[in-house]
Amino acid sequence: MAAKSHEEEHHNKAFGWAARDQSGVLSPFQFSRRSTGEKDVRFKVLFCGICHSDLHMAKNEWGMSTYPLVPGHEIVGQVTEVGSKVERFKVGDKVGVGCLVGSCHSCDSCSSNLENYCPDMILTYSAKYHDGTITYGGYSDIMVADEHFVVRIPDNLPLDAAAPLLCAGITVYSPLRFFDLDKPGMHVGVVGLGGLGHVAVKFAKAMGVKVTVISTSPGKKQEALDHLGADSFLVSRDEDGMQAAVGTMDGIIDTVSATHPISPLIGLLKTRGKLVLVGAPVKPLELSVFPLIMGGKIVGGSGIGGMKETQEMIDFAARNNITADIEVISMDYVNTAMERLLKGDVKYRFVIDIGNTLKI
Amino acid sequence: MAKSPEEEHPHKAFGWAAKDTSGILSPFHFSRRDNGVEDVTIKILYCGVCHSDLHAAKNEWGFSRYPMVPGHEIVGLVTKTGSNVMKFKVDDRVGVGVMVNSCKSCEYCHQDLENYCPQMIFTYNAQNHDGTKTYGGYSNTIVVDQHFVVRIPDSMPSDGCAPLLCAGITVYSPMKYYGMTEPGKHLGIVGLGGLGHVAVKIGKAFGLKVTVISSSSRKEREALDRLGADSFLVSNDPAKMKAAFGTMDYIIDTVSAVHALAPFLSLLKTNGKLVTLGLPEKPLELPIFPLVLGRKLVGGSDVGGMKETQEMLDFCAKHNIAADVEVIQMDQINTAMERLAKSDVRYRFVIDVANSLAQSQL
Numbered sequence: 001m002a003a004k005s006h007e008e009e010h011h012n013k014a015f016g017w018a019a020r021d022q023s024g025v026l027s028p029f030q031f032s033r034r035s036t037g038e039k040d041v042r043f044k045v046l047f048c049g050i051c052h053s054d055l056h057m058a059k060n061e062w063g064m065s066t067y068p069l070v071p072g073h074e075i076v077g078q079v080t081e082v083g084s085k086v087e088r089f090k091v092g093d094k095v096g097v098g099c100l101v102g103s104c105h106s107c108d109s110c111s112s113n114l115e116n117y118c119p120d121m122i123l124t125y126s127a128k129y130h131d132g133t134i135t136y137g138g139y140s141d142i143m144v145a146d147e148h149f150v151v152r153i154p155d156n157l158p159l160d161a162a163a164p165l166l167c168a169g170i171t172v173y174s175p176l177r178f179f180d181l182d183k184p185g186m187h188v189g190v191v192g193l194g195g196l197g198h199v200a201v202k203f204a205k206a207m208g209v210k211v212t213v214i215s216t217s218p219g220k221k222q223e224a225l226d227h228l229g230a231d232s233f234l235v236s237r238d239e240d241g242m243q244a245a246v247g248t249m250d251g252i253i254d255t256v257s258a259t260h261p262i263s264p265l266i267g268l269l270k271t272r273g274k275l276v277l278v279g280a281p282v283k284p285l286e287l288s289v290f291p292l293i294m295g296g297k298i299v300g301g302s303g304i305g306g307m308k309e310t311q312e313m314i315d316f317a318a319r320n321n322i323t324a325d326i327e328v329i330s331m332d333y334v335n336t337a338m339e340r341l342l343k344g345d346v347k348y349r350f351v352i353d354i355g356n357t358l359k360i
Numbered sequence: 361m362a363k364s365p366e367e368e369h370p371h372k373a374f375g376w377a378a379k380d381t382s383g384i385l386s387p388f389h390f391s392r393r394d395n396g397v398e399d400v401t402i403k404i405l406y407c408g409v410c411h412s413d414l415h416a417a418k419n420e421w422g423f424s425r426y427p428m429v430p431g432h433e434i435v436g437l438v439t440k441t442g443s444n445v446m447k448f449k450v451d452d453r454v455g456v457g458v459m460v461n462s463c464k465s466c467e468y469c470h471q472d473l474e475n476y477c478p479q480m481i482f483t484y485n486a487q488n489h490d491g492t493k494t495y496g497g498y499s500n501t502i503v504v505d506q507h508f509v510v511r512i513p514d515s516m517p518s519d520g521c522a523p524l525l526c527a528g529i530t531v532y533s534p535m536k537y538y539g540m541t542e543p544g545k546h547l548g549i550v551g552l553g554g555l556g557h558v559a560v561k562i563g564k565a566f567g568l569k570v571t572v573i574s575s576s577s578r579k580e581r582e583a584l585d586r587l588g589a590d591s592f593l594v595s596n597d598p599a600k601m602k603a604a605f606g607t608m609d610y611i612i613d614t615v616s617a618v619h620a621l622a623p624f625l626s627l628l629k630t631n632g633k634l635v636t637l638g639l640p641e642k643p644l645e646l647p648i649f650p651l652v653l654g655r656k657l658v659g660g661s662d663v664g665g666m667k668e669t670q671e672m673l674d675f676c677a678k679h680n681i682a683a684d685v686e687v688i689q690m691d692q693i694n695t696a697m698e699r700l701a702k703s704d705v706r707y708r709f710v711i712d713v714a715n716s717l718a719q720s721q722l
Binding site: 108109114117119178262263271272274277278280281282284285286287288289290291292293294295296297298299300301302303 | 622647
C-alpha cells in the first residue's frame with residue numbers, strides 16, 4: 001500500500017510553501033498537521049522570520065534536508081486550541097516556536113533545560129518527529145507543537161519584530177550569559193552585522209556591556225553606532241584599527257558563517273578572553289595555538305538555547321524593548337527575499353506576513 | 361662596547377649553553393648579578409629538561425638568542441638572601457620555574473597571574489630590566505627575586521620535584537581554572553610524556569576518572585599499572601575512538617606536534633572542554649560544527665602564577681606526587697636532547713647539576 005500523501009498523513013489540512021529540491025526554490029504546498037494532542041498547542045501562524053539557516057536547508061547545503069521542505073523556525077501566532085493537559089497557554093494567547101519541537105526529556109541535557117543539546121532533539125522542520133513523520137516549519141498557516149516547546153510573547157512586543165528572536169535572539173543571548181559576557185563594564189565584540197549580529201548588539205547594550213562591532217563593510221558604521229547603539233566600529237581589514245584594539249575585549253560573539261580567519265579576533269581578546277562562534281562555517285578554521293596559550297584564551301561555540309532560556313530571553317527583550325530590525329514581506333516574495341538574503345541585502349531580517357499574505 | 365657574558369655581572373657563573381640553531385649545548389662561562397635586597401641566590405642542585413628547552417635551543421619558535429642557557433625546572437639551596445627577604449633563609453630548599461620577574465603593578469600581577477603580565481620575564485632567553493639576557497638552570501647558580509622563588513616541601517625529593525616547576529604547574533593551573541576538579545568526572549589526557557604523566561597523577565589525586573589517549577599501545581601497561589590511569593585509548597584505532605565518543609568531560613592535550621583536533625573534540629561530552637598545552641610550530645585545524653552543536657570549547661593555558669605554583673607543590677606533597685625522572689649528568693645533555701626529540705624518556709630527564717656540572721668544566 002502506498003505511503004500516505006502529505007495531505008493525508010495527518011488529520012487536519014494545512015497549507016504552506018515548500019522547497020521541492022536542492023534549487024531551494026519555494027512554492028505552494030498542501031500538507032497536513034496532526035490533531036491537537038493532550039499536550040499540544042495549536043496556533044494560527046501570523047508571522048515567520050527568514051533565518052539564514054532556512055536558505056542553507058532549502059538548498060541542502062548541510063546534507064540533511066528532506067524534501068518537500070517547509071522552512072521556518074522563527075514562528076509567532078495566536079493560539080486557537082490547546083490539549084487537555086496544557087497548563088501554560090489558552091486560546092487567544094500570543095505564542096512562538098523556535099528551532100525545536102521535541103527532545104527526549106530524560107537525558108542529562110534535557111534535565112538541565114538544555115533541550116538544544118539533547119542527542120535526540122527534533123528540529124522544527126525537515127526532521128523526524130516521534131510519530132515517524134517529517135516536521136514542517138513556519139512558512140505555513142498553522143502550527144501544532146508540544147507545550148514544552150512553545151513560548152509566550154509578552155503583550156508589549158510587536159509580533160512581527162519579535163519573530164526573529166526565536167532563533168537569532170536565543171542564538172546570541174545564550175552565549176552572552178553562558179560565557180559570562182553580560183556584566184556591566186565588560187567589552188564585547190560582535191563580528192558580522194546581520195540577523196544575529198544586530199540582535200547581539202542590542203542585547204549586549206541592554207546588559208550594560210560596551211560593544212564594538214567588527215565588520216568587513218565600512219558602510220555599516222553609521223548604522224551600528226547611531227541606530228543600534230554600538231560604542232565603536234572596527235573594519236576587520238583596517239590593520240591600524242585592529243592593532244589598536246589588540247587585547248581590549250573580554251569576549252567576542254562571532255556570527256559569521258563563511259570561512260574566515262579567527263587569529264586576528266583572538267588577538268583582540270584580553271588575557272583569558274573568549275571567542276564564541278555562533279555561525280557555523282562548514283570547513284575547519286585555522287587555529288594558531290601560541291596566542292591561545294600565551295593568553296590563556298578560549299575558542300568556544302554555542303547553538304541556540306534551551307526552552308527555559310528562550311522564554312527568559314523573550315522576557316528580557318520585552319523588559320528592554322528589544323526586537324529585531326525587520327523587512328516585512330508577502331509570502332510570494334519569499335524566493336526574491338532568499339536571493340537578497342544570499343547577498344546580505346537586508347536590514348536585518350525578512351519576516352513573512354503569513355497571516356495576511358499566505359493564501360491558498 | 362657590550363660586555364661579554366663573563367663580565368656583564370659581578371659574580372662568575374658556569375653552565376652549558378646552546379650557541380646556535382643546531383641546539384647543541386657546550387660549556388659556557390658567564391656571570392650573575394649581585395644579590396639585591398629582594399633577591400635570593402641559589403646553588404642549583406637539579407634542573408629538569410623541559411621539551412621547551414629543546415624547542416628554544418634550536419630556535420624552533422623563531423625568537424631564540426644565543427648563547428642560550430636553558431632550564432626552567434630548577435631546584436636548589438639558598439646561599440644568600442637580600443635584606444628584604446623574610447620568606448627564605450640560607451640552606452632552604454627552593455625552586456624556580458618559568459619566570460623570574462614581572463611588572464608587579466598590572467591587573468594580572470595583582471591577581472597573582474604573573475604568567476599573564478605583559479612584562480613578564482622568562483627564566484632564560486629573555487631580557488632583564490637592565491638589558492642583559494636571562495640565563496636558565498643548566499648552570500651552577502642563579503639569582504632570583506624572592507617573589508619568583510617557591511619553597512620545596514620537605515617530603516618531596518629534589519630530583520622528582522624539579523619537573524613540577526614547569527610541567528606540574530602547566531597542567532595544574534588549567535585543571536583548576538577550567539574546573540577539572542570534580543570527583544567522578546572523566547578526564548582524557550592526550551600524550552604520555554613530561555606533561556601527560558604528571559597530569560595523570562594530579563587528575564587521580566582530584567578524584568577524576570582518567571583515560572590516557574596515545575597514538576600507540578606501547579605505553580598502555582605503564583599508564584594503567586604504574587601511573588594509575590583508569591583506561592587507555594589508542595587514538596589510531598577508529599573503532600575504539602568511536603566507542604569513546606561523547607564520554608569525556610575534559611581533555612588535556614599535551615601534544616606539541618601538529619595534529620588533528622577533530623577526533624578529540626568528538627570524545628568530549630556536551631559542554632566539554634579541551635585544553636591545549638603543546639606549542640606546535642604551525643596552526644592547527646579547528647572544526648567549528650562540533651563546538652556549536654555541543655557547546656564545546658578549546659582553551660589554552662600558560663604555566664601559572666607564583667601563588668598557584670606554590671599551591672601546586674603543596675598539593676603534590678600532600679598526595680605524594682613527583683615526576684618520574686631519569687637523572688643524567690651534565691655532559692650527557694646532548695644525548696638526552698636527541699632522545700627527548702624521539703620521546704625516549706620516562707618521563708623527564710633531570711640534570712644532576714650539583715654532582716656533574718663542575719666536573720664538566722674539566
